[in-house]
Amino acid sequence: MISDEVTRLRALDACAVSDALDTLGLPGAVTVLRPMWAVGRVVAGAVRTVKAAPKAATGPATHIATPLVAVTGPGDVVVIDNHGRTDVSCWGGLLAEAAALRGVAGVIVDGACRDVQDCETVDLPLFARAAVTVSARGRIVQEAMDVPIQVGGVRVCPGDYVIADRNGVVFVPRREIGRVLGLAERIVAREAAMTLAVRSGRGVVDVMHDSQFPTVTEEAVTEEAVTEEAVTGEAVTGEAGGTGTKATVNEAAVTKAAVNEGTVTEEAAP
Numbered sequence: 001m002i003s004d005e006v007t008r009l010r011a012l013d014a015c016a017v018s019d020a021l022d023t024l025g026l027p028g029a030v031t032v033l034r035p036m037w038a039v040g041r042v043v044a045g046a047v048r049t050v051k052a053a054p055k056a057a058t059g060p061a062t063h064i065a066t067p068l069v070a071v072t073g074p075g076d077v078v079v080i081d082n083h084g085r086t087d088v089s090c091w092g093g094l095l096a097e098a099a100a101l102r103g104v105a106g107v108i109v110d111g112a113c114r115d116v117q118d119c120e121t122v123d124l125p126l127f128a129r130a131a132v133t134v135s136a137r138g139r140i141v142q143e144a145m146d147v148p149i150q151v152g153g154v155r156v157c158p159g160d161y162v163i164a165d166r167n168g169v170v171f172v173p174r175r176e177i178g179r180v181l182g183l184a185e186r187i188v189a190r191e192a193a194m195t196l197a198v199r200s201g202r203g204v205v206d207v208m209h210d211s212q213f214p215t216v217t218e219e220a221v222t223e224e225a226v227t228e229e230a231v232t233g234e235a236v237t238g239e240a241g242g243t244g245t246k247a248t249v250n251e252a253a254v255t256k257a258a259v260n261e262g263t264v265t266e267e268a269a270p
């Protein structure tokens with residue numbers, strides 16, 4: 001089942017979530033992983049983890065990630081910690097076939113993968129450090145699953161959330177998801193209003209100046225609103241004759257998609 005949190009994450013983008021974590025002073029943005037094929041959508045889900053280890057004569061013999069993939073469900077994102085190794089794959093096309101059948105939303109590998117074309121064929125988004133031809137078979141195994149791992153220097157626990165797109169991969173600790181979603185949604189709304197301002201002809205130096213659209217902070221939830229002044233660049237004269245601000249863009253209602261589809265315009269903004 002896809003949770004409300006995952007649905008909300010999928011309406012965002014990885015940069016907005018990264019900005020929200022920045023605002024809260026939380027780690028989570030991974031800068032070393034790239035999409036292995038050009039997935040167009042935002043990938044988000046609940047994290048299931050695999051810890052990889054070199055195959056030993058007496059250790060586990062099952063193929064890497066197979067015990068986890070066998071118990072995944074819709075909306076899960078498989079996250080494999082192979083300690084950044086890029087000399088051997090730890091994900092491939094057969095694993096992708098099985099994961100896609102179970103409804104897995106994506107795969108993230110701190111290491112290398114292979115069979116990228118097969119992952120694309122089954123529409124399974126795949127993020128990794130590199131693609132290589134060298135098989136995992138006989139080289140690495142699944143040491144543990146659903147345990148805390150490290151991905152590009154970020155600690156990741158099973159049940160955490162992740163969002164990934166063409167910009168990269170961002171993890172969100174489970175206990176912080178409410179705060180992060182709230183902030184990220186407001187960041188997206190602010191940027192949508194800034195986009196409207198640029199499209200309406202305001203100069204980018206002006207629109208992106210710190211003094212213009214208020215920086216989204218956690219504390220400013222109630223008083224913060226995108227103002228007409230900020231969108232148009234013109235001060236609004238209030239009833240008392242003073243110069244004030246008037247909220248014209250409802251931050252909860254404005255999304256990047258709505259701006260791009262033209263369903264929200266500067267004039268039409270409430």
Ligand SMILES: O=C([O-])CC(=O)C(=O)O
Nearest residue numbers: 089092093094095135136
């Ligand atoms: O052996 C590997 O690296 C995994 C692989 O090719 C597959 O799952 O198809």
Ligand SMILES: [Mg+2]
Nearest residue numbers: 092093094115
């Ligand atoms: Mg293969």
